[in-house]
Amino acid sequence: MAGSASLGQSIDAVIDSALGAGRIVGTVVLVRENGAPAYARAAGYADREAGLPMLIDTIFRLASLTKPLVAATALALAEESRLGLDDPATRFLPSFTPRLADGSTPQISVRHLLTHTAGLGYPSLLPGDPYRAAHISTGLDQPGLSLGENLRRIASAPLYFAPGTAWRYSVATDVLGAIIATVRGGSLADAVSAYVTGPLAMIDTAFTVREPARLAVPYADGSPRAVRMAEPHTVDDWTFSPARAFSDGSFQSGGVGMVGTAGDFMTFLEAIRTGGASVLTRDTVTRASANQVGRLRHEEAPGWGFGFLSAVLTDPRQAQLPSSAGTLQWGGVYGHSWFIDPAAGFTVVALTNTALEGCLGSFPADIQGAVYADRHVAS
Numbered sequence: 001m002a003g004s005a006s007l008g009q010s011i012d013a014v015i016d017s018a019l020g021a022g023r024i025v026g027t028v029v030l031v032r033e034n035g036a037p038a039y040a041r042a043a044g045y046a047d048r049e050a051g052l053p054m055l056i057d058t059i060f061r062l063a064s065l066t067k068p069l070v071a072a073t074a075l076a077l078a079e080e081s082r083l084g085l086d087d088p089a090t091r092f093l094p095s096f097t098p099r100l101a102d103g104s105t106p107q108i109s110v111r112h113l114l115t116h117t118a119g120l121g122y123p124s125l126l127p128g129d130p131y132r133a134a135h136i137s138t139g140l141d142q143p144g145l146s147l148g149e150n151l152r153r154i155a156s157a158p159l160y161f162a163p164g165t166a167w168r169y170s171v172a173t174d175v176l177g178a179i180i181a182t183v184r185g186g187s188l189a190d191a192v193s194a195y196v197t198g199p200l201a202m203i204d205t206a207f208t209v210r211e212p213a214r215l216a217v218p219y220a221d222g223s224p225r226a227v228r229m230a231e232p233h234t235v236d237d238w239t240f241s242p243a244r245a246f247s248d249g250s251f252q253s254g255g256v257g258m259v260g261t262a263g264d265f266m267t268f269l270e271a272i273r274t275g276g277a278s279v280l281t282r283d284t285v286t287r288a289s290a291n292q293v294g295r296l297r298h299e300e301a302p303g304w305g306f307g308f309l310s311a312v313l314t315d316p317r318q319a320q321l322p323s324s325a326g327t328l329q330w331g332g333v334y335g336h337s338w339f340i341d342p343a344a345g346f347t348v349v350a351l352t353n354t355a356l357e358g359c360l361g362s363f364p365a366d367i368q369g370a371v372y373a374d375r376h377v378a379s
Contacts, residue, residue, distance in 0.1 A: 012041070013370070026354075059204055059260065062334070064333060069258065071309050075284050077183055120175070123237070141244070173254040204260055212246070218335075220235045220354070220355050236356065311329050312326065324342070335358025336351045
């Protein structure tokens with residue numbers, strides 16, 4: 001395995017500290033440098049109470065790592081001219097007509113859905129939140145809910161803003177998933193398999209758990225250490241229903257619904273880093289990896305834009321990060337993070353079974369800092 005001893009020591013120290021403090025229960029961290037394996041470690045527990053160790057091929061609930069897989073599927077369909085990025089959502093979903101607060105019905109395009117500029121959102125705990133009032137599912141909760149019913153609920157809530165005028169992380173990829181299923185004439189799972197996971201031989205990545213014994217038990221932030229998730233379990237604005245991963249009656253959430261391994265997801269990221277492999281053309285990857293939202297994210301995330309697959313780093317100094325401009329980065333609320341730094345040649349996947357620490361806590365930034373600890377990456 002390539003990679004310096006100091007790289008391994010730096011990442012080991014981050015992992016050991018987080019495990020020792022009880023901030024995470026288990027993790028799998030993979031690093032590739034210019035395509036060569038530079039680091040791989042499974043540590044901690046997949047099931048702490050049963051004493052089952054985390055393994056390099058442990059399966060995780062992927063949460064928002066699902067989004068770029070579904071976005072890539074939509075882009076592959078666009079390459080076949082089966083949908084257009086500027087097509088209105090109503091071309092495929094005629095009844096999906098959410099309104100603005102003034103009662104008008106703006107046009108939401110596929111492009112708006114890909115870039116989270118559609119005016120949609122996620123439920124929050126803020127008083128009077130319309131998504132909470134409409135019982136809209138994030139895709140993490142409400143086992144047994146159908147896609148049609150969730151789309152109806154989404155369309156019943158007022159848009160937060162006119163499409164294209166602002167950026168807000170949202171259920172947009174669930175709507176996109178419904179469009180993909182309509183275009184292909186089958187299920188979203190079939191489409192993602194046909195265009196992404198199948199061609200890349202991502203055999204453990206799907207909307208259903210084929211080997212339940214390999215699925216990591218989910219944990220959540222707690223004191224003095226992370227706690228095993230209940231059913232359901234709420235952390236901040238997020239409600240998790242771990243049993244949803246076993247519910248065939250639950251809608252296939254294009255935003256958060258898949259399960260998979262760190263190795264499978266690394267395969268996908270490396271395909272993107274190297275120009276699309278058997279999934280997308282290089283031109284499509286170049287457009288997907290470019291900032292598509294101008295400065296719409298700069299107020300809440302200085303130095304960051306958003307492409308068709310993830311956030312895009314536009315100004316490392318503003319963002320106060322060691323990564324290069326053009327870095328793609330995102331995570332998954334069940335406890336995951338990832339990034340591709342094309343200029344430095346790094347591709348990093350860090351999956352944990354601990355929400356929210358593994359996604360929104362200090363762990364992702366600490367891993368990133370360790371990767372660059374002995375590097376000086378030009379911005």
